[in-house]
Amino acid sequence: MNKSKFLLYLLYYGKLKKEKMKNNWQEFGISNNQIIQMYKEMLLIRRFEERAAQEYGKGKIGGFCHLYIGQEAVAVGAGQTLREDDTVFTAYRDHGHALLRGITPNEAMAELFGKYTGCSKGMGGSMHFYNVEKGFFGGWGIVGAHPPLATGTAFATKYLGKDSVTICFLGEAAANQGVFHETLNLAQLWKIPIVFIIENNHYGMGTEISRAFSGKELRYKGEVYGMEIGRFDGMSVVESYKAVKIAVDRARKESLPTLLEAETYRYRGHSMSDPGTYRTKEEVENYKNIDPIESLKKEIIETKILSENELEKINDEIKILINQSVKFAEESPEPPIEALYQNVYL
Amino acid sequence: MNKSKFLLYLLYYGKLKKEKMKNNWQEFGISNNQIIQMYKEMLLIRRFEERAAQEYGKGKIGGFCHLYIGQEAVAVGAGQTLREDDTVFTAYRDHGHALLRGITPNEAMAELFGKYTGCSKGMGGSMHFYNVEKGFFGGWGIVGAHPPLATGTAFATKYLGKDSVTICFLGEAAANQGVFHETLNLAQLWKIPIVFIIENNHYGMGTEISRAFSGKELRYKGEVYGMEIGRFDGMSVVESYKAVKIAVDRARKESLPTLLEAETYRYRGHSMSDPGTYRTKEEVENYKNIDPIESLKKEIIETKILSENELEKINDEIKILINQSVKFAEESPEPPIEALYQNVYL
Amino acid sequence: MALLQIREALNAAMKEEMERDSTVFIMGEEVAQYNGAYKVTQGLWKQFGDKRVIDTPITEAAFAGIGIGAAMKGLRPIVEMMTWNFAILAFDQIMNHAAKARYMSAGQFKVPMVIRGPNGPAHMLGAQHSQALESMLAHVPGLIVMTPSTPYDAKGMLKSAIRDNNPVMFLESEMMYGQKGEVPEEEYLIPIGVGDIKREGTDVTIICWTKMVSVCLEAAEILSSEGIEVEVIDPRTIRPLDEELIISSVQKTNRCVIVEDSWPFASVGTEIAKRIHQNAFDYLDAPIEIISSIDVPMPYASNLENEILPSVQKVIDAVKRSLYY
Amino acid sequence: MALLQIREALNAAMKEEMERDSTVFIMGEEVAQYNGAYKVTQGLWKQFGDKRVIDTPITEAAFAGIGIGAAMKGLRPIVEMMTWNFAILAFDQIMNHAAKARYMSAGQFKVPMVIRGPNGPAHMLGAQHSQALESMLAHVPGLIVMTPSTPYDAKGMLKSAIRDNNPVMFLESEMMYGQKGEVPEEEYLIPIGVGDIKREGTDVTIICWTKMVSVCLEAAEILSSEGIEVEVIDPRTIRPLDEELIISSVQKTNRCVIVEDSWPFASVGTEIAKRIHQNAFDYLDAPIEIISSIDVPMPYASNLENEILPSVQKVIDAVKRSLYY
Numbered sequence A, B: 001m002n003k004s005k006f007l008l009y010l011l012y013y014g015k016l017k018k019e020k021m022k023n024n025w026q027e028f029g030i031s032n033n034q035i036i037q038m039y040k041e042m043l044l045i046r047r048f049e050e051r052a053a054q055e056y057g058k059g060k061i062g063g064f065c066h067l068y069i070g071q072e073a074v075a076v077g078a079g080q081t082l083r084e085d086d087t088v089f090t091a092y093r094d095h096g097h098a099l100l101r102g103i104t105p106n107e108a109m110a111e112l113f114g115k116y117t118g119c120s121k122g123m124g125g126s127m128h129f130y131n132v133e134k135g136f137f138g139g140w141g142i143v144g145a146h147p148p149l150a151t152g153t154a155f156a157t158k159y160l161g162k163d164s165v166t167i168c169f170l171g172e173a174a175a176n177q178g179v180f181h182e183t184l185n186l187a188q189l190w191k192i193p194i195v196f197i198i199e200n201n202h203y204g205m206g207t208e209i210s211r212a213f214s215g216k217e218l219r220y221k222g223e224v225y226g227m228e229i230g231r232f233d234g235m236s237v238v239e240s241y242k243a244v245k246i247a248v249d250r251a252r253k254e255s256l257p258t259l260l261e262a263e264t265y266r267y268r269g270h271s272m273s274d275p276g277t278y279r280t281k282e283e284v285e286n287y288k289n290i291d292p293i294e295s296l297k298k299e300i301i302e303t304k305i306l307s308e309n310e311l312e313k314i315n316d317e318i319k320i321l322i323n324q325s326v327k328f329a330e331e332s333p334e335p336p337i338e339a340l341y342q343n344v345y346l
Numbered sequence C, D: 001m002a003l004l005q006i007r008e009a010l011n012a013a014m015k016e017e018m019e020r021d022s023t024v025f026i027m028g029e030e031v032a033q034y035n036g037a038y039k040v041t042q043g044l045w046k047q048f049g050d051k052r053v054i055d056t057p058i059t060e061a062a063f064a065g066i067g068i069g070a071a072m073k074g075l076r077p078i079v080e081m082m083t084w085n086f087a088i089l090a091f092d093q094i095m096n097h098a099a100k101a102r103y104m105s106a107g108q109f110k111v112p113m114v115i116r117g118p119n120g121p122a123h124m125l126g127a128q129h130s131q132a133l134e135s136m137l138a139h140v141p142g143l144i145v146m147t148p149s150t151p152y153d154a155k156g157m158l159k160s161a162i163r164d165n166n167p168v169m170f171l172e173s174e175m176m177y178g179q180k181g182e183v184p185e186e187e188y189l190i191p192i193g194v195g196d197i198k199r200e201g202t203d204v205t206i207i208c209w210t211k212m213v214s215v216c217l218e219a220a221e222i223l224s225s226e227g228i229e230v231e232v233i234d235p236r237t238i239r240p241l242d243e244e245l246i247i248s249s250v251q252k253t254n255r256c257v258i259v260e261d262s263w264p265f266a267s268v269g270t271e272i273a274k275r276i277h278q279n280a281f282d283y284l285d286a287p288i289e290i291i292s293s294i295d296v297p298m299p300y301a302s303n304l305e306n307e308i309l310p311s312v313q314k315v316i317d318a319v320k321r322s323l324y325y
């Protein structure tokens, strides 16, 4: 196999759980404000989804609802490396990615409630959040089918002579779909400015990765196509930022794609209806012990960026936002019947 | 990348054209009779297709007609490693694979003529030859779509406790299709007794491989899935036999899949309508200089397995067979109209 | 007689056929260790083990194709699609291979397989997860398309599907898996291509299948209380269609309403209307009424979803339009 | 006026639109250096270069999807499918993504793209290469489906398709690429959803599109010599359908024959028949005749192929059945 010039996975490849997070973000140009921002975003996502789960239980939210809880560091760290004119795609587990791209809790909760004030005006629901202006391109339900679309948007920005980039998140099980391989080939062949991030949370629904993928290392799927690859600790927002920054810079400056793998974990079931009995309590606990939010909180306190009290204030502010979002969703109108006939050629 | 335990591509990896064929077949248990048999098969395929091209020119054959001329060594060498109860799949360039599995020139030519006496009773045509009893499973027209079917047949023999195997031939351009990657994953995950042979003739229609595949080595597509891989000189029937034998034995004895790449070349256009202007005369000549039939003929004479005269006799016998096949096809009846309504649930 | 859910009836059909014939096996996403996303394969992995109940990666095209190849070589695969929306990824394998292998080979191949799973809108799943694909599948010669509406039908139809030598597309409904009904203890088969009169009537013929049957039966009750007796016909098999049953009913009632929860353009309901028009032209006293879903992708919001789908009221109105034409 | 082949008319449409709008580009197998498998893109790579005329690997799903994504981001891709049979591999991208992106996002996305290529049976290509897919495509809300029958229509329709903000499935015919016809020098557009009367008549309405138009016009000539004047209507756009044009013609003639070279079950012809039945019920003096391909996969042998396809004689017979019903 041709040696990858890309050092990322040598640098940051490390046994998960063993290695504690390195508080060396300054070296990587991450400001304290960014650290605080990432903390806020992770906490917002966490609290938003905890509340969404409650509202789902009350029957306020319908259909499928896939929670991102546990994986926040992947999207948040990656999101910090982006500009406003960049584009983000993910699958149906999309609340987190949507919130960090600036979809408000109000718009998000209203969408879950199927209201006209939602980010997709109630047409999409949990799996189909969109805010095209803010560069959040969804929100897709067919496993493994969105990477070509994401690649198409990066193709377009390059075609138009812009230097914006696209990040495409997908699950490790989605990475088995054939069209993903076709897409890796084209992205490299045409030098598309895109970063593919496989969020390896080890399970596709109830199936552990070793029962679904016969290979050892997901990232070699990229190497076959001569694509630069990397792997990082997805339970650390700083590690996520560092790895994705390298890839995003390459996409922006050299117009080259990268395939990254994030080691992460979802605490909840696959969707609200999944009891998750295919995993041991211990396994889940092990990951909760390296919870991305808790560990960053410790770091923030140790490094005196913020005090306990200041962190409490953040927590309270977020609580208020979430409560407001539910009230907003409750009080918002359903889509009018005419909406049925809009946005489709009849 | 995990080191492949499979030595094949270390053994037989070699610059094409430079390295002359090694006449060391005895060491590999290839008898002189097998050498003669393989020579006969290659020559039969060559002459059959040269004649098919003429008949196509006369309008006796319709639709698409893809000639295998130049690639004979791949299928013939591979075919010699098989038993009668084994199964062979290929794409639309299927005349050669069909003939070596025992479809007679009569049945083959009649099929091209669209006659009821053809191997598919005139329902299939050039791209869809079948003889299920003899283990020739076609003959498929959608590029890259037959590997799952082939894998399914090997799955079935394993399920039924038999030790027969399947060989699935496909083009190097077909190897870009997503479903092929999905299939490699499943074949390895489920330990299916199948050998995938990518016939790399360097072109998919008018597109040279480097314009269609961003990677360097096709065979690494298998390594990603932990599959044993190999590569051989597809212009040498002996090299083909040697490489495929190792893989077929593994499939039969250990029930494990292998991905092989054959370096080969088609002398003619992609199909009868293709002038092939995307290639230089020199390139074509270079390959004709290492023609698999001519070089084996030289070997046979040098090693005194047969004399020039004996070889001439073989040539004459084949000429007669081919002439008979055209006469047979000419005189055979078209399918009856009732055939339309057979073999489909109405 | 036992009272079974459709889920349990389907499960029983597979269990019995697997016990009867060792070449029958199940393959699909989460069908084994998870007992099926909708628990239709509950307990089968435990009983039959890894060899015959097989979890697959999320690669619909490949495992559908492997099923087809296995069928070509003598096995009887039951391929579960977690939902039919995902089977679109396997349409090439289904349309170009399963449907054509037997014909192109002049009968040398048989493709005895079943592809089954939930089809059609469920509830608030949005556009990508709420598609009724029977019309696209039934368009393709070489495929058989079946879709049951009761536990009794589900069991007898699935057993016939498993035993048939052609590829059968078996369309279930997520919303109906829990629906209960009487199922005999003793073995029975419901043949392919044979419809069923779900309620006898004289005034108007209603033709409907799967989820729509209960909607139409409810409408029939209400109409009956108003003195209108409709005949409710469930073709059960979409392709090949039990044309005779349909035509003879319409020849009796001279009026027809077709109800489907799929898009209207070139739909199965459209096909049935064509056949009635052509074969009972002189019997029709009113144009055939067809109630399909509204011709748009499915929105998430439930008020819009309800507006789109056929309802008891829509059926009643259509019956009356037909009667008072 | 210039005498152009349909191939040349399509080529001219793309050339003009690419000159007019730099966001229009072409992507597909062999479209650039090879000038297209059927030479429809002849010369465009030479004129517009690598950036705007792009050869792709044989991965229909991925390049269709990349086209969709590019359209979502403001480009106007023309994706050539070497034939529509291969587009089945991209059906998920087409049905679940191109057709739904605008709707699911409540209009935030536009998907201004064209997917084009030859559709339907050619000659002796066998079952996997001889499929007419307009019925499956037109079943899906969110897609526009167009299929021209003359060089004039081909150019004007493709230009409109390229300028539209919705995904347009543009179905051509391999057998017709060489067919010649008059095309004006000056620019013109043929709007989406507008059909055309290809021949005026009073006795029977014939509805047909693409390859079948010339077959029906030939039949019309012969019938005319027997004193039967048929009106030949070409909807040109399959979805949305020019229902008004069709209905008003049938209201005039009271008789209708529909001719299509696709399978009959839930076909476009079936859809048109349904609409006539429902909207011109009291005008019809005879059942609508529909001539489709025989409902089987396409065999290779040409005697069988000829038997399967609609022919001038079949059309004439159907017209007479309708007249003398």
Ligand SMILES: Cc1ncc(C[n+]2csc(CCOP(=O)(O)OP(=O)(O)O)c2C)c(N)n1
Residues within 6 Å of the ligand: A093, A141, A142, A143, A144, A170, A171, A172, A173, A174, A175, A201, A203, A204, A205, A270, C029, C058, C060, C082, C086, C089
């Ligand atoms: C093509 C397709 N097949 C199956 C499904 C059902 N499904 C939804 S999510 C999922 C698991 C995907 O796992 P992964 O890609 O690892 O993402 P994760 O859920 O872990 O975030 C499955 C099987 C689907 N939506 N689409």
Ligand SMILES: Cc1ncc(C[n+]2csc(CCOP(=O)(O)OP(=O)(O)O)c2C)c(N)n1
Residues within 6 Å of the ligand: B093, B141, B142, B143, B144, B170, B171, B172, B173, B174, B175, B201, B203, B204, B205, B270, D029, D058, D060, D082, D086, D089
């Ligand atoms: C899915 C699909 N796309 C396109 C085609 C048209 N086509 C037929 S053969 C071919 C080239 C395939 O090249 P390769 O796989 O290298 O096989 P080779 O022809 O060289 O033997 C193409 C594009 C097809 N038949 N199926």
Ligand SMILES: [Mg+2]
Residues within 6 Å of the ligand: A171, A172, A173, A199, A200, A201, A202, A203, A204, A205
């Ligand atoms: Mg996962």
Ligand SMILES: [Mg+2]
Residues within 6 Å of the ligand: B171, B172, B173, B199, B200, B201, B202, B203, B204, B205
């Ligand atoms: Mg090739």
